Structures are given as structure tokens and as C-alpha cells.
Amino acid sequence: MELKLARVEIDQKPKKIDLKKIEESAEKEGSVIFYFDRENSHKDLLALQDHIEASGKSFYMREVKYGLADSEYMYEVHILA
Structure with missing residues (x-):
């Protein structure tokens, strides 16, 4: 499974991260926060x-709005050991 990380700049394409790297970060850090792009399907999340x-592990996800338009949001994901 590959997910797209949140864009740093509006005109950039989102970078991808795979499930293995997410798991490695969570194991290494204990608790970690990821910001995923709006192009990810809710089903994948x-x-x-x-x-x-x-x-x-515990998992917490929320939608973060960063502008007034409906398309200006990202997903914030907390993974806790």
C-alpha cells in the first residue's frame, strides 16, 4: 500500500510513502505523526x-482544514505505541 504525504507547496505533487516505511517510523519513534494529502482515498486510510x-498500536486520524475552500484539507494521523 502506498499513500501520498501532504504537499509542502501547493503546486507540487505529493510524495509517496509505503506501508513498510510507516511501520519502521512508528517502531523507531514509538509515536509518530504523519500528514497525508487529500488525494488519498478515505478507504486507504x-x-x-x-x-x-x-x-x-493506537491510531488517531482527523481532517485538517488549512483554507476556506472545500478542497483545502489534509489528513493528520497519529500512531502511538
Whole structure:
């Protein structure tokens, strides 16, 4: 599974991260926060949640609005050991 990280600049394309790198970061740090781009499907993020929770970690996700337009948002994901 590959997910797109939040864009740093509006006109840039989002960078991708795979499930293995997410798991490695969570193991190394203990708790980690990721910001995912709006181009990710909600279904993929829920699949990530199921995978993380199955491994015994806590998962918290919310939508963060950074502008007034409906398309100006990103997903904030907390993974806690």
C-alpha cells in the first residue's frame, strides 16, 4: 500500500510513502505523526488504521482544514505505541 504525504507547496505533487516505511517510523519513534494529502482515498486510510491497530498500536486520524475552500484539507494521523 502506498499513500501520498501532504504537499509542502501547493503546486507540487505529493510524495509517496509505503506501508513498510510507516511501520519502521512508528517502531523507531514509538509515536509518530504523519500528514497525508487529500488525494488519498478515505478507504486507504481506514485500511491503514486497521493494519496499525492489528499490530497493537493506537491510531488517531482527523481532517485538517488549512483554507476556506472545500478542497483545502489534509489528513493528520497519529500512531502511538
